[in-house]
Amino acid sequence: MENIEFQLKFKYTYDDILPDIRIYVDDDLKMVTQNEEHCKFWHECNFSDHVLRIERTGKTNRCPEQTVELKQVVVDGIDIRNILWIKSYNENYWPEPWATQQREAGEDLEKYIEAELLFGHNCTWRLPFTSPFYNYVIDWCR
């Protein structure tokens, strides 16, 4: 078991409706936020597999300019930018009728997009990792 600090940095763009962000580690809801740029929390991880998960909601057809960008993730003091670019993936919830229009026009809307850190649509972003975290980072680098 280890107690790990997570720090996430977001950038928000919106007209008048704020996006909603819920951050989980596995099934534990760690933070709920709308426009906090810096989020910090601790989580006790047993030495096994885990998932850092961000649920982004609040996007409606009335606020097309609303985006959330995940600018940085620091876990146990380590900026894991390169790991995000390889290991994270995003599941978008394509809005209707836009999604149908896109498909009819021949666009392939992927269910999962690797390394996507700019959340335009409502989505669930995930980063699977293992604990102890330092070991995960070392193994990833090899």
Next chain:
Amino acid sequence: MYDINKVTPKIQTVSDKYILSLKDKWFQDTHAHITWKEYVPQAQEWFLGSKLVDLHGTGQFPYVDVTCGNTQFIESFVLKYGWDGFQILNREYAYYGLMGKHGVELEELEPNKPMIITLPDFITGEIRWEWNELLRIAEDRNINLHLDFAWTIMARDIAIDLTHPRIQSFGISMTKLSLNWNRVGLRWSRQRTMDGITILNHYYKSDINTNLFSCGSFLMNHIDRDYGWNTYGALNKDICEKLNLKQTKFVHCVHNPKQDNTGLHCITPLLVKHA
């Protein structure tokens, strides 16, 4: 009989004939190759096996890594938190001051900023007088403590309770036994985190730095953990009595009430000469 002029503020480790002979023996003879896996338990037993220094609660620090002495313990810590990302108290090692890092008083300690502290310190030869107050402040201000026990190797009558939750790691080394030529020690952590020592120890499991472990093992096989006091304790006492000096926790350091009752003075030249 003892020359008081040999008692000076310049602190020197005890480089005696026996310790020097081990160096010769290491370079002249053939020795077993000791792996990281073999060395760590041996070194733990050796470092924690002192009958003169009582470190209580070491079981709460299950993650043990090999260091190239406590300087690496410090440097790895600094690498992790950055030069401005940690704090020290006043009257610390010159090591920090030489590179422009200055200490603060207890009340100036910043919340949430980790600190490293030398125990016992080589200015008073004791556990710092602020220790209990520091623990209280560390708890109140969420300051993680990392303890540099480099000098415990030459100390006696030291008892430290490591169970305080803000104490995150501590390091001990053989270096102060005048073994600078093979600086080797251990770091114990409450929770292992990524830094230079962690990375190196991950790779030590293969054939890296084998000479460091093998030599450390050899030295531990030939040097008693409490070598300093066991070898020079009686002589230290006699020198202090004859020269009206005051004993400290360190076998090679005393207080000289006639000169300065707070700073340490070194009797290493007398210990080596009159052994």
